[in-house]
Amino acid sequence: MHHFDHNLLTCIFLEVFPLARYDYHCSACGTTFEVEHPMSAHPRVTCPTCGHEAERVFSPSGIEFKGSGFYNTDQRGSGSSSSSSSK
Ligand SMILES: [Zn+2]
Numbered sequence: 001m002h003h004f005d006h007n008l009l010t011c012i013f014l015e016v017f018p019l020a021r022y023d024y025h026c027s028a029c030g031t032t033f034e035v036e037h038p039m040s041a042h043p044r045v046t047c048p049t050c051g052h053e054a055e056r057v058f059s060p061s062g063i064e065f066k067g068s069g070f071y072n073t074d075q076r077g078s079g080s081s082s083s084s085s086s087k
Contacts, residue, residue, distance in 0.1 A: 028052035 020039045025032045026047035033054070035045050045054045 023057040024054040025057045026050065026052050026054040032057065 019036045021036050024035050024045045029050045031049045037043050047054045
């Protein structure tokens, strides 16, 4: 009787396909929840509240890039640290 080493397979699987977090929305009861699964996977996700099939949400919430937080790290005004006591 063959016994598959499921842990080893999962380990390899996760190494090749790192988990990503997705938002799923249940249109039946309006619940939005997060599911982690590999990026290339398209699992059938059901609502944890009512069991209805949920759909993935492609909202950009949480991945918002705002241009107002630009940091200027050009601070080379301080004198050179090589202040060796040269006589
Ligand atoms: Zn639901």
